[in-house]
Amino acid sequence: MIPSRQSFRPIQRVITLTDLPQEFSFIRRHFSKLAGPAALNLRDDAAVYTPPQGRELVIAADAMVEQVHFLPSDPPGTIGRKLLRCNLSDLAAMGARPEGWLLTIARPPGVTEEWFAAFSDGLLQDQKIFNVALMGGDTTSTRGPLVLSLTIIGSVLPGQAIKRLGARAGDGLWVTGTIGDGALGLRALQGDIPDPSGYLAQRYHLPQPRVGAALYGLASAAMDISDGLLQDAGHLARENHLGVTIEATSVPMSEAAQKCGETWLKTCLTGGDDYEILFSVSPEQEKRLAKNPVVNTTTGPVTVTRIGHFHNTFSGAKIIGKNGEVLNFSSPGWSHF
Ligand SMILES: Nc1ncnc2c1ncn2[C@@H]1O[C@H](COP(=O)(O)OP(=O)(O)O)[C@@H](O)[C@H]1O
Numbered sequence: 001m002i003p004s005r006q007s008f009r010p011i012q013r014v015i016t017l018t019d020l021p022q023e024f025s026f027i028r029r030h031f032s033k034l035a036g037p038a039a040l041n042l043r044d045d046a047a048v049y050t051p052p053q054g055r056e057l058v059i060a061a062d063a064m065v066e067q068v069h070f071l072p073s074d075p076p077g078t079i080g081r082k083l084l085r086c087n088l089s090d091l092a093a094m095g096a097r098p099e100g101w102l103l104t105i106a107r108p109p110g111v112t113e114e115w116f117a118a119f120s121d122g123l124l125q126d127q128k129i130f131n132v133a134l135m136g137g138d139t140t141s142t143r144g145p146l147v148l149s150l151t152i153i154g155s156v157l158p159g160q161a162i163k164r165l166g167a168r169a170g171d172g173l174w175v176t177g178t179i180g181d182g183a184l185g186l187r188a189l190q191g192d193i194p195d196p197s198g199y200l201a202q203r204y205h206l207p208q209p210r211v212g213a214a215l216y217g218l219a220s221a222a223m224d225i226s227d228g229l230l231q232d233a234g235h236l237a238r239e240n241h242l243g244v245t246i247e248a249t250s251v252p253m254s255e256a257a258q259k260c261g262e263t264w265l266k267t268c269l270t271g272g273d274d275y276e277i278l279f280s281v282s283p284e285q286e287k288r289l290a291k292n293p294v295v296n297t298t299t300g301p302v303t304v305t306r307i308g309h310f311h312n313t314f315s316g317a318k319i320i321g322k323n324g325e326v327l328n329f330s331s332p333g334w335s336h337f
């Protein structure tokens, strides 16, 4: 429809036909340096990507919202890296290799050029570590909080994606790395916990996705822990129509987390922000794993720990304390609603 004359606004400044609209120059300034071959220099309507021959694609998306997933005071460099790492963690849990990613931004007016420069520099650093490149994305404005959404593309050999379905009664429940650091890190940044070394805050800012974890043939089912160990273990049990019992004393905790003391146990077990992998292992595979409880990843070996077992009663997850008592928490983990 042709707009009525009244809807035409007076021109504020002279724009030449060769000027880039601000949105495009913003994309060039901050994101061109991240673009891989599929991105066509971020100048086209879409990316053109040749999937690796003989592999299946594995695709996931996770968004982060200011005040919900990160603090406005968090360093912009680590916000970008955390966004990428949370998505890499989903691929790692599926046993997939990262191939590329797309980025969607809803930008409020107050977020500065310097902020985005640091944000994209952080992403460049992580692109090198995890050997991925940007394929494309979308940029919009918003009057709400800053919203960052990332879509990740990975690949596996056909049939080798590890799913949440596959655990059986009698399988052990295992976890990579340590649990609770990210949730404690947030509380440290909020001033509730001392964190003299900064280790906990650093774990909140920069989770370590277990990319390349050699889980195929070892894990019968897997998922990553984002919402809290207890809640995510419950998802794994329910998905398999099983129950799972976790021993709190077996849950691996960093030295810094242990120093926080027992009053913070609930935060560790239900707080989320772990981005470790939770996986089930059959008794036959456990014999092998128990001898050398280490899994190789693209960023180095990671210790894995048996924290519980699956059983036939369809009952979700339960966690028992050091005297065999069931630990009851007001909530098993994070929920957006
Ligand atoms: N808005 C949505 N539209 C389509 N699928 C969704 C949406 N939100 C979540 N999902 C799907 O639901 C499943 C669980 O999502 P989520 O709890 O976010 O898992 P994760 O912890 O792996 O990110 C995933 O398979 C995800 O792709």
Ligand SMILES: Cc1ncc(C[n+]2csc(CCOP(=O)(O)OP(=O)(O)O)c2C)c(N)n1
Residues within 6 Å of the ligand: 062, 063, 067, 068, 069, 070, 071, 086, 186, 226, 227, 228, 271, 272, 273, 334
């Ligand atoms: C400022 C701030 N408050 C609270 C949290 C805790 N938190 C927010 S969302 C979330 C769960 C993970 O996010 P979600 O969007 O559910 O990721 P997904 O499960 O889809 O991977 C947690 C633990 C946080 N990370 N930052």
Ligand SMILES: [Mg+2]
Residues within 6 Å of the ligand: 061, 062, 063
């Ligand atoms: Mg998600």
